[in-house]
Amino acid sequence: MPTATAEKAYTGASIQVLEGLEPVRKRPGMYIGGTGKTGLHHLVWEIVDNAVDEATNGYASQIDVTLHKDGTTVTVSDNGRGIPVDKHPTKKIPTLEVILTTLHAGGKFDGSNYLTSGGLHGVGSSVVNALSEELTAEIRRDGSLYEQRYARGVPVTKLKKVRGGVRGTGTTITFRPDTEIFENTDLDAERIKEGLDVKAYLNGSLRIVFKDEAKGEKTEFHHEGGIVEYLDHLIAEAETRRIQDDPFFMQQEKLEGGARLELSFIWTEAPKERIVSFVNGIPTKDGGTHEQGLKDGVTKAVRNYIETHEIGQRKLEITADDIREGMVAVLNLYHTDPQFQGQTKEKLNNPEMRGFVGGAFRVEFEQFLNAHPTVAESIVARIIQAAKARQASRAAVQQVRRKSAVSHRLNLPGKLADCSSTDPSESELFIVEGDSAGGSAKQGRDRRTQAILPLRGKVLNAEQAGRKKVLENKELSNVVDALGCGLGEDLDVNKLRYHKVILLMDADSDGHHIATLLLTFFFRYLKPLIDGGYVYIAQPPLFRVDALKETHWALDEGDRDKIENAIKKKNPRANIEMQRFKGLGEMMPATLKETTLDPEKRRLLRVVIPEDAKIDTEMTISDLMGKDAAPRYSFIMDHAADVEELDV
């Protein structure tokens, strides 16, 4: 069998490859930053970036990206020159195989004719190969189609000519991420589309076609206007308006240090600055020296312009922040030897770039200002306005406060019936089990100070689920969103929107179960709220006792018996009427208000962790919470001292 011989012929090479790529499979995180969703998508960008490089260098005009029906296999194809299939000059194997099986640092394929290279800051397509269960390379070159297949980085066939009479040239890579490496190999079409859109903006003449086979959907990305058009997109995204008609644009083919630069920017009415930067077409989320250079240049150029035109106002101090307020910029630097730093290597670190970018930009931008006096005027007016607004600091601070209060509200869960007060010290949040109880509570509440959040779906057991699952749970995330204070390490009690967080559950075992699950969650993720005394349990009555023209409410059987005895003492022949509530849902709103919601009449339990239990609470909680629900509620209630009774 030809395959068998091919495989045999490859034994020697396979061992070598295995050794070469072994570190990648052993510690994938070192090469792609992690094995979660982001790492997984890095594979796509690595392959796409190779094709984009071919386009950036002027050899390809179209890239096709297909996400296949299985949602994890991807094909990336370009119409470039095609990776060379001949034997590599120094190694004894084809160049294609060198590229796909050796870890090459620096991003340049052995000093090939690439001027710049993207990719995972140069770790290369061999990493993708190593982390793919299967990878197929197809090359169209010299009228023929060549093909080679790999599994987990190891060639399983030779590079062979599949057929002749092939028109055009190009490279096609199909790969399927390895399920042994990634927690989940499902790719996100939306995420890929967003990234491809940006690539298309950065290469105006490039056409990228994305096919989502699962959806039977085809999307084309082509932005002739390049990074100037990208500004329009960013302005629309920020829902703001431009304050100048003509954006600034510059392209510098030969920057000092052998780099190339493309930059567009514009001022808008937005309250912040937005700089979107790239190195070799790859996003530098954390900025770096190139961004710093741009910032320096903007400040200096504007200051110089204001001074030479004497439009400044003597008493008005203009800061760098005032100057950059509302500015939207796209900066793409091409560099043969970029150095990155930071946790995710998304920050450019070449120190000389600050001065090179800043200097080159400043010269051109000053020319632009002088050549467009009307534009310059509106820019300067915008900046002076920003400085004045800042100086009128009190008003500004208040405005920001109001804004953040508004945006705060925008994030609130849809099911929350919020209170109108924004003063946390008088605000209460009732977390209510079920929609019908939620309905009664909404009608019976004091709208000014009492908010109602009904829980419908299942509340997750935070003790058994991982953090990720917990955060994905809709009911729990609604609670967190309503509270507004964040959770875990990011929790900020100062942002808590209600100083009473009250669990309102049915007085039955289901209700106890939910209360327990919620308290487990609070204990694990919102403990400062318990420590701060913000968490309460409401006590809805289980019985209504009517006798001698009086109505009494009983929390449980014991309570009911006490009331009954008291009535009989008064009048042994009294006619006693008893009603047991099946659930909060069937209680009239007015009854709920009178017994449970009204601060004048209700009794709340404050949840506290007792001093002596503190040391081993960790243990107790995980012991109890991990298992069955029933003993847990009694644990909470058994610690009667934990839950001190308060009249509030």
Ligand code: TTJ
């Ligand atoms: C190398 O120098 C000679 C001409 O071809 C150059 C090259 O490598 N071109 C190239 C690589 N075009 N396209 C690629 C490529 C495309 C994909 C989709 C994936 C990879 C790993 C490379």
